[in-house]
Amino acid sequence: MEIPLSELHPFKDHPFKVKDDEAMMETADSIRQYGVLVPAIARPDPNGGYELVAGHRRHRASELAGKETMPVIVRDLDDDQATIIMVDSNLQRESLLPSERAFAYKMKLEAMKRQAGRPSKENCSQVGNDFGKKSSEVLAEQVGQSKNQIFRYIRLTELIPELLDMVDEKKIAFNPAYELSFLKKEEQVDLLDAMDSEQATPSLSQAQRLKKYSQEGHLTLDMMRVIMGEEKKSDLDKITFTSDTLRKYFPRSYTPQRMQETIIKLLEQWQRKRQQQHER
DNA sequence: TTGGCACCGGAGCGAGATCT
DNA sequence: AGATCTCGCTCCGGTGCCAA
Numbered sequence: 001m002e003i004p005l006s007e008l009h010p011f012k013d014h015p016f017k018v019k020d021d022e023a024m025m026e027t028a029d030s031i032r033q034y035g036v037l038v039p040a041i042a043r044p045d046p047n048g049g050y051e052l053v054a055g056h057r058r059h060r061a062s063e064l065a066g067k068e069t070m071p072v073i074v075r076d077l078d079d080d081q082a083t084i085i086m087v088d089s090n091l092q093r094e095s096l097l098p099s100e101r102a103f104a105y106k107m108k109l110e111a112m113k114r115q116a117g118r119p120s121k122e123n124c125s126q127v128g129n130d131f132g133k134k135s136s137e138v139l140a141e142q143v144g145q146s147k148n149q150i151f152r153y154i155r156l157t158e159l160i161p162e163l164l165d166m167v168d169e170k171k172i173a174f175n176p177a178y179e180l181s182f183l184k185k186e187e188q189v190d191l192l193d194a195m196d197s198e199q200a201t202p203s204l205s206q207a208q209r210l211k212k213y214s215q216e217g218h219l220t221l222d223m224m225r226v227i228m229g230e231e232k233k234s235d236l237d238k239i240t241f242t243s244d245t246l247r248k249y250f251p252r253s254y255t256p257q258r259m260q261e262t263i264i265k266l267l268e269q270w271q272r273k274r275q276q277q278h279e280r
Numbered sequence: 281t282t283g284g285c286a287c288c289g290g291a292g293c294g295a296g297a298t299c300t
Numbered sequence: 301a302g303a304t305c306t307c308g309c310t311c312c313g314g315t316g317c318c319a320a
Contacts (some may be wrong), residue, residue: 175312
């Protein structure tokens with residue numbers, strides 16, 4: 001049925017960002033030309049109008065196209081059914097931000113768990129036809145990712161919005177973001193400060209150390225600044241001398257390999273000497 | 281029994297180094 | 301200068317452990 005756009009409002013906790021991007025403009029153009037071809041899905045709202053379950057982007061595109069109504073299939077759905085339909089319709093999109101995927105997996109998994117109930121021999125077949133499977137395994141199969149990866153995405157929902165936005169903007173990679181999600185909320189706020197003052201975003205190894213210190217209970221703002229102020233590993237684990245610097249200390253016949261061996265021998269002697277001084 | 285987590289290792293990728 | 305190689309980083313799946 002055709003329903004006025006003004007009577008349709010978003011389903012609760014809708015985690016997907018509806019942006020007026022290029023794809024949206026294309027959809028609006030095609031709606032101007034052909035109308036909305038695939039109806040949206042909605043359910044009656046007890047407070048009046050309808051809750052839009054699937055088709056938020058089509059709704060926005062219809063507004064941009066200057067339409068007053070859009071085709072909608074109205075169904076009686078409980079919260080869990082509505083959540084699953086909403087998430088499924090969005091997971092089909094090719095370009096999904098990490099934050100959207102994270103909240104989508106979380107919401108769908110929770111809805112699936114509630115639908116399945118506590119596992120028993122009688123009811124474990126309730127989740128589709130996947131007899132005897134855990135909700136997380138069913139979800140993993142549906143979205144084509146491992147169970148582990150599903151939980152890693154869900155961890156991202158523990159990030160404060162500012163950090164989550166940086167993940168969406170690819171300023172922070174997925175794995176470091178996963179590690180940072182273990183920091184307490186107030187530590188995450190401090191981290192924003194440290195990142196800003198050091199003009200750096202955490203690498204995986206930095207994020208892992210931040211997590212470790214946080215779990216040990218001694219992660220301070222100063223420590224974050226020190227960690228974020230580090231040179232990247234590629235600069236840290238390498239020391240380069242030009243041959244001009246070293247040549248004058250070695251006979252002409254020495255190869256770079258022999259020079260290196262000699263330097264190490266001398267350093268070992270120096271280390272022993274220091275140890276002896278220390279013991280006295 | 282399940283969810284959540286740590287840890288490990290292989291694959292793929294990109295930047296920089298080295299070779300031709 | 302372009303081709304090739306090397307190495308480190310990141311991603312991601314697998315496995316096993318533990319608490320609820």
